[in-house]
Amino acid sequence: NAGVTQTPKFQVLKTGQSMTLQCAQDMNHEYMSWYRQDPGMGLRLIHYSVGAGITDQGEVPNGYNVSRSTTEDFPLRLLSAAPSQTSVYFCASSRPGGTGELFFGEGSRLTVL
Amino acid sequence: RKEVEQDPGPFNVPEGATVAFNCTYSNSASQSFFWYRQDCRKEPKLLMSVYSSGNEDGRFTAQLNRASQYISLLIRDSKLSDSATYLCVVLYGQNFVFGPGTRLSVLP
Numbered sequence: 044n045a046g047v048t049q050t051p052k053f054q055v056l057k058t059g060q061s062m063t064l065q066c067a068q069d070m071n072h073e074y075m076s077w078y079r080q081d082p083g084m085g086l087r088l089i090h091y092s093v094g095a096g097i098t099d100q101g102e103v104p105n106g107y108n109v110s111r112s113t114t115e116d117f118p119l120r121l122l123s124a125a126p127s128q129t130s131v132y133f134c135a136s137s138r139p140g141g142t143g144e145l146f147f148g149e150g151s152r153l154t155v156l
Numbered sequence: 157r158k159e160v161e162q163d164p165g166p167f168n169v170p171e172g173a174t175v176a177f178n179c180t181y182s183n184s185a186s187q188s189f190f191w192y193r194q195d196c197r198k199e200p201k202l203l204m205s206v207y208s209s210g211n212e213d214g215r216f217t218a219q220l221n222r223a224s225q226y227i228s229l230l231i232r233d234s235k236l237s238d239s240a241t242y243l244c245v246v247l248y249g250q251n252f253v254f255g256p257g258t259r260l261s262v263l264p
Binding site: 076093148 | 200
């Protein structure tokens with residue numbers, strides 16, 4: 044049972060580098076989202092998607108891009124990494140109708156030097 | 157003001173204790189409410205949904221007061237394995253808004 048798969052689990056970047064965090068789910072969920080988690084801040088929504096071809100901004104979208112070309116995949120791109128983007132990133136998906144169960148990936152720990 | 161606020165914690169309690177977590181939310185249009193559990197360095201997982209009538213799942217009881225915009229979670233007879241961070245989550249529109257979490261440590 045794969046569920047939500049995130050890669051990579053760990054990444055170290057230098058300021059100014061770009062990278063993509065991959066997220067894939069095999070549950071045919073329409074809703075997918077990216078969060079970042081920082082100490083004392085809880086999870087904050089970066090971007091979300093309610094279906095293929097549809098994306099929208101969350102609370103903290105600056106510095107990040109997303110696309111949703113298929114139902115399964117929702118990659119998060121860091122365009123020019125900054126130390127403020129050092130965080131733990133979680134991808135999550137949910138069934139239509141917002142039943143409340145968000146299925147999370149295991150997280151990606153990103154450090155920007 | 158944050159949309160979802162929780163007790164700052166941490167809570168350190170002995171095994172067998174009863175512990176209560178509080179949560180308030182600011183948006184009265186919020187539709188659904190949940191408690192998630194997050195173990196150290198792991199992803200959050202759904203603990204239980206919260207209904208207006210209150211609901212119970214074993215040692216866990218959740219309550220919702222829409223008028224006061226207040227949610228609670230009660231854990232009875234706490235176990236060592238209950239040690240985790242408890243996240244209050246509110247569904248508003250299409251998106252889930254997370255509180256900062258309250259960390260619980262159950263001590264032997």
